[in-house]
Amino acid sequence: MKPMNKPYQLQYKKKTASSDAYIPRGASQVSVCERCHAVYRNKRWYADEKMYDGTVKSPGISKILCPACLKIRDNFPGGIVTLKGSYVESHRQELLNLIRNEEDRARGFNPLERIISVRENGFGALIVSTTNEKLAQRLGRAIKKAFHGEVNYKWSHDNKLVRVDCEKAA
Ligand SMILES: [Zn+2]
Structure with missing residues (x-):
């Protein structure tokens, strides 16, 4: 039997493997x-x-x-934080510092809470992806505390990914 002849179901299972x-x-x-x-x-x-x-x-x-x-390495986030609004432009450095500080703090409790990437979407928003949902929630709370904006949390149906939207006008 050739090794390539795996039953379809095995491959299917592998593809949908969870974060476990x-x-x-x-x-x-x-x-x-x-x-x-x-x-x-x-x-x-x-x-x-x-x-x-x-x-x-x-x-x-x-x-x-x-x-x-x-x-x-796999770019497999557990949280995605989107920062939108004109405050992003006017407070960019402050926001980047806050993101790094929250990561450092979270790492003290749990080294698995890490930032995967911080990118700009080309429309003035910052998008932060995190390895787990807890760090994304921490960032949402810290940003709300510092900037008093609107923060919304949306979980994926399997609860493995949280999207945190932080929006503020000025
Ligand atoms: Zn490591």
């Missing part, structure tokens, strides 16, 4: 992320450079890419 595909296999094993240096132990991820240094040299350690680095 990003949870590392062998969950009890201690692993480190080669890219961002997050450490996986006791079933959670830690962002701790000292822990990384202490762990990376231990024998038998798995060096992998963490779920956040995989999502960044």
Whole structure:
């Protein structure tokens, strides 16, 4: 039998794989992320450079890419934040700083909360994609607090993607 002759259903399943595909296999094993240096132990991820240094040299350690680095590599967002309105132009640097600060803060609790990209859409809006929905919600709350705009949240039907729209006129 040729290896190409896989049943259709298998391929279908693979294509619709959920974000669960990003949870590392062998969950009890201690692993480190080669890219961002997050450490996986006791079933959670830690962002701790000292822990990384202490762990990376231990024998038998798995060096992998963490779920956040995989999502960044694959551009597979869990949240999309759109900033619209004239305040984006007049407060661009402030907004970019706020986005970076929120990412740094979130990473302290959970290294899997990361920014994938910040881009402009050519019509004066900024579009921020994040690895998970929590960071997108944090950004929405922080922007509302700082700029008092209108913030709306929309979840996809499977709850795996949240769209956060932040709008303000001036
Ligand atoms: Zn990583």
